[in-house]
Amino acid sequence: MFATVDAQSMQRLTRDAKLExxxxxxxxxxxxxxxLHVAIVLDGFVKLTRTAACGDETLINICxxxxxxxxxxxxxxxxxxxxxxxxxxxxxxxxxAPRFRFMLRESPALASAVIEEAARKLSGLIGEIExxxxxxxxxRLARFLLSLCPPNAESCSVRLPYDKRLIAARLGVKQETLSxxxxxxxxxxxxxxxxxxxxxxxxxxxxxxxxxEREPCLPSERRDLIESRGALA
Amino acid sequence: MFATVDAQSMQRLTRDAKLExxxxxxxxxxxxxxxLHVAIVLDGFVKLTRTAACGDETLINICxxxxxxxxxxxxxxxxxxxxxxxxxxxxxxxxxAPRFRFMLRESPALASAVIEEAARKLSGLIGEIExxxxxxxxxRLARFLLSLCPPNAESCSVRLPYDKRLIAARLGVKQETLSxxxxxxxxxxxxxxxxxxxxxxxxxxxxxxxxxEREPCLPSERRDLIESRGALA
Numbered sequence: 001m002f003a004t005v006d007a008q009s010m011q012r013l014t015r016d017a018k019l020e021x022x023x024x025x026x027x028x029x030x031x032x033x034x035x036l037h038v039a040i041v042l043d044g045f046v047k048l049t050r051t052a053a054c055g056d057e058t059l060i061n062i063c064x065x066x067x068x069x070x071x072x073x074x075x076x077x078x079x080x081x082x083x084x085x086x087x088x089x090x091x092x093x094x095x096x097a098p099r100f101r102f103m104l105r106e107s108p109a110l111a112s113a114v115i116e117e118a119a120r121k122l123s124g125l126i127g128e129i130e131x132x133x134x135x136x137x138x139x140r141l142a143r144f145l146l147s148l149c150p151p152n153a154e155s156c157s158v159r160l161p162y163d164k165r166l167i168a169a170r171l172g173v174k175q176e177t178l179s180x181x182x183x184x185x186x187x188x189x190x191x192x193x194x195x196x197x198x199x200x201x202x203x204x205x206x207x208x209x210x211x212x213e214r215e216p217c218l219p220s221e222r223r224d225l226i227e228s229r230g231a232l233a
Numbered sequence: 234m235f236a237t238v239d240a241q242s243m244q245r246l247t248r249d250a251k252l253e254x255x256x257x258x259x260x261x262x263x264x265x266x267x268x269l270h271v272a273i274v275l276d277g278f279v280k281l282t283r284t285a286a287c288g289d290e291t292l293i294n295i296c297x298x299x300x301x302x303x304x305x306x307x308x309x310x311x312x313x314x315x316x317x318x319x320x321x322x323x324x325x326x327x328x329x330a331p332r333f334r335f336m337l338r339e340s341p342a343l344a345s346a347v348i349e350e351a352a353r354k355l356s357g358l359i360g361e362i363e364x365x366x367x368x369x370x371x372x373r374l375a376r377f378l379l380s381l382c383p384p385n386a387e388s389c390s391v392r393l394p395y396d397k398r399l400i401a402a403r404l405g406v407k408q409e410t411l412s413x414x415x416x417x418x419x420x421x422x423x424x425x426x427x428x429x430x431x432x433x434x435x436x437x438x439x440x441x442x443x444x445x446e447r448e449p450c451l452p453s454e455r456r457d458l459i460e461s462r463g464a465l466a
Contacts, residue, residue: 050363053443058367060359071359075352081359104345111344112337118351119308125358126293126304126314130283132365133405134291172366210286 002113009107018094022086029072031083037094039069044090045162048072048082059169061124062087062162070114071121077101087162132172137181140171142209145190145197153202160195185209235346242340251327255319262305264316270327272302277323278395281305281315292402294357295320295395303347304354310334320395365405370414373404375442378423378430386435393428418442 002010019042022028028039031051039046041063048061048069060082063069074081077097104111131140144167148158160167168178182192188208189200199205235243252275255261261272264284272279274296281294281302293315296302307314310330337344364373377400381391393400401411415425421441422433432438 050359052363052367056367058363060362070352071355073352075349075356077352081356104348105341108338108341108344111341111348114348115337115344115351116308118348118355119303119306119310121355122304122351122358123308123314125355125362126283128362129293129358129365130285130291132362134285134289 002110005107005109005113009103009110013095013099013103013107013110014093016096016099020092020094022090022092024086024088026086028069028084028086028090028092029080031080033080035073035077035079035097038073038097038100039084040093040095041065041067041069042091042093045087046090046092047085047087047166049085050082059166061128062166062170064161068114068117070117071125073097087166137171137173137177138184139209140173141167141178141181141185142205144171145185145199146202146206146210148197149199149202153199155198155200155202157196157198160192160197163195235343238340238342238346242336242343246328246332246336246340246343247326249329249332253325253327255323255325257319257321259319261302261317261319261323261325262313264313266313268306268310268312268330271306271330271333272317273326273328274298274300274302275324275326278320279323279325280318280320280399282318283315292399294361295399295403297394301350303350304358306330320399370404370406370410371417372442373406374400374411374414374418375438377404378418378432379435379439379443381430382432382435386432388431388433388435390429390431393425393430396428 005013018037022044028046029035029037031049043065046063046069047059048063048071050058050060052058061071069084072080072082072084104114127143131143135143145158148161149156164178165175168175171178173181182190185205186192188204190205191198191200238246251270255277261279262268262270264282276298279296279302280292281296281304282290282292284290294304302317305313305315305317337347360376364376368376378391381394382389397411398408401408404411406414415423418438419425421437423438424431424433
């Protein structure tokens with residue numbers, strides 16, 4: 001996220017940053033809490049959820065290496081609109097929210113980086129809405145698997161980044177529906193063994209389920225980062 | 234959106250801005266077109282849609298007075314990620330996209346305004362995802378109606394801002410499902426006559442359908458603007 005921000009701004013921005021480690025399932029912050037920090041994922045995955053007044057919890061997003069939890073903030077920046085919890089072990093950098101806001105006004109490069117990150121997040125959520133409104137479970141699963149494949153692979157093996165219960169929640173389908181979708185994709189050469197997935201023909205998966213469109217969710221630098229940390233096979 | 238931007242920046246930003254009027258159903262830009270402009274809605278409503286390779290169209294958002302069509306841009310700003318079409322008559326201001334990007338680096342106030350707008354849009358899309366994943370059709374409709382009510386109204390009459398076919402698409406339900414949802418809400422004092430809706434008890438609608446939560450989609454200044462233009466009753 002900060003690749004284009006100058007060293008001096010970064011130094012000021014991170015002066016009182018905290019590095020924290022969270023264990024699987026540990027709360028990072030709660031929905032409604034006063035927003036003291038802008039958090040950035042340095043390693044692992046973070047689950048963002050909204051809890052309705054009746055107690056129902058909805059998975060909104062899963063953020064990974066290099067992403068800020070920027071969408072967690074309410075538009076006024078006062079409180080967290082969602083809750084955040086570690087999936088597996090996660091490392092985060094927490095920047096002071098007031099300093100972050102102050103620095104945004106001081107550093108055009110930081111402001112640009114935040115605008116770009118926001119554009120990527122908007123784009124991701126638009127893809128999510130399109131998928132929720134218009135796609136079958138197989139199509140959603142195929143799209144998710146394609147986002148894990150290296151850009152020009154003909155065939156590949158990937159490791160699911162988190163368990164199937166969470167993947168179902170992310171795709172907005174029941175667990176049984178996800179199992180049926182995996183079974184259907186087997187017919188076109190997608191095989192799973194626990195968390196390892198082999199895709200015989202990436203182009204076929206794309207053309208049969210997504211009309212040939214491939215829109216990887218992860219920019220390639222981010223994928224490299226995740227791969228180098230062993231989160232993908 | 235530009236309330237906090239200084240006059241000098243505004244003057245430079247709008248130097249080669251174009252004001253354009255579109256008729257109902259007229260295309261503003263197409264998905265995939267080269268992104269030459271950042272458009273802002275001055276009057277009316279604009280429908281943003283994604284079209285999949287197979288031709289299926291999904292309604293992503295409906296933007297109204299004072300909103301930019303910022304989410305239409307791809308993260309790299311090169312092309313439009315969605316298509317835009319006028320609903321009814323719409324007036325738009327089109328700013329040159331390269332100038333806009335240049336000015337973002339020059340004017341911290343403009344950058345802040347864009348970041349705030351992006352945060353509002355993210356927040357809106359998060360609400361949409363929560364609704365699509367976790368709410369019934371009645372709950373979605375109730376939430377939509379509540380977003381049209383004035384902040385502290387006990388009872389009120391509102392005019393639906395666009396037709397029921399579009400409302401169904403926005404809420405991600407079929408038209409028959411929307412009709413059934415309207416019929417169910419009648420039991421708790423919500424009456425409709427074509428596009429006029431009267432809500433006997435706003436608090437009851439909120440508590441029975443949304444667990445008492447009220448989260449208006451429209452900031453109050455924007456609602457005032459829409460009201461003064463007669464789009465709401």
